[in-house]
Amino acid sequence: MKNVTIRIPAALREFAGGMAELELQAVTAGTALEKLAERFPLLSQRIVDQDGAVRTYVNIFVGETNIRDSSGLETRLADGDIVTIIPAVAGG
Amino acid sequence: MAKRYESIQVMLSASHRRSIGRAAAAAKPIEACGLLVGTRRTGQAEIESITVLANYTRRDRHSYYEIAPVDFLRVENEAHARNRDVIGAWHSHPHGPILPSATDRDLAWPDWCYVIAGFRDDGTMQLGAWRFVDNRMIEDQLSQ
Numbered sequence: 001m002k003n004v005t006i007r008i009p010a011a012l013r014e015f016a017g018g019m020a021e022l023e024l025q026a027v028t029a030g031t032a033l034e035k036l037a038e039r040f041p042l043l044s045q046r047i048v049d050q051d052g053a054v055r056t057y058v059n060i061f062v063g064e065t066n067i068r069d070s071s072g073l074e075t076r077l078a079d080g081d082i083v084t085i086i087p088a089v090a091g092g
Numbered sequence: 093m094a095k096r097y098e099s100i101q102v103m104l105s106a107s108h109r110r111s112i113g114r115a116a117a118a119a120k121p122i123e124a125c126g127l128l129v130g131t132r133r134t135g136q137a138e139i140e141s142i143t144v145l146a147n148y149t150r151r152d153r154h155s156y157y158e159i160a161p162v163d164f165l166r167v168e169n170e171a172h173a174r175n176r177d178v179i180g181a182w183h184s185h186p187h188g189p190i191l192p193s194a195t196d197r198d199l200a201w202p203d204w205c206y207v208i209a210g211f212r213d214d215g216t217m218q219l220g221a222w223r224f225v226d227n228r229m230i231e232d233q234l235s236q
Binding site: 007009010011012014020057059061064066084086087088089090091092 | 123125127132149151157165177183192195196199200201203204
């Protein structure tokens with residue numbers, strides 16, 4: 001298990017009890033999101049779909065790397081990693 | 093404590109308004125966009141800095157905008173380092189009013205600040221501030 005920090009931007013904090021960041025232990029980005037879901041199910045519903053895939057309008061970064069450009073939910077974590085949830089910002 | 097559906101005061105300085113106006117005018121006829129950094133308190137949002145970012149959308153940039161996730165990450169990290177938050181976004185309506193479009197509403201995050209820059213028929217710019225609350229966009233009060 002690796003000790004990582006999950007950072008939650010202001011746009012999503014209402015689904016996380018107002019929490020800006022939390023620390024947890026996980027091996028991959030996917031297991032980090034599963035642990036996040038145990039604590040904040042409403043936040044999890046915004047991040048992943050019913051099949052557990054990251055929704056198209058949300059991006060997960062491990063450090064500076066978007067997990068879509070890496071190994072997705074299987075992206076390995078290292079001690080001290082910061083996992084940031086970035087919501088899509090778009091409109092017309 | 094203010095109720096969620098009440099308007100809040102969105103503080104945006106004259107300097108930041110001019111920056112948005114310049115970016116929106118320069119981008120015409122495509123939509124300009126950026127993020128709003130500052131602090132939220134009950135009944136108030138204080139915008140301390142704005143960013144001007146590339147319109148990343150793959151749709152028609154005359155009618156749509158999108159901020160690249162990596163740009164959001166960079167601004168988020170910079171705000172975090174200053175103990176601030178990304179509290180909203182701004183974009184322009186090169187051909188329309190400051191009212192949120194259906195797309196703006198559909199893609200809005202709850203309780204986030206959305207500033208829209210529109211242009212009157214005479215070319216002058218106007219600004220509006222909105223939040224998505226209880227499944228509708230409510231207009232907030234812009235002040236300096």
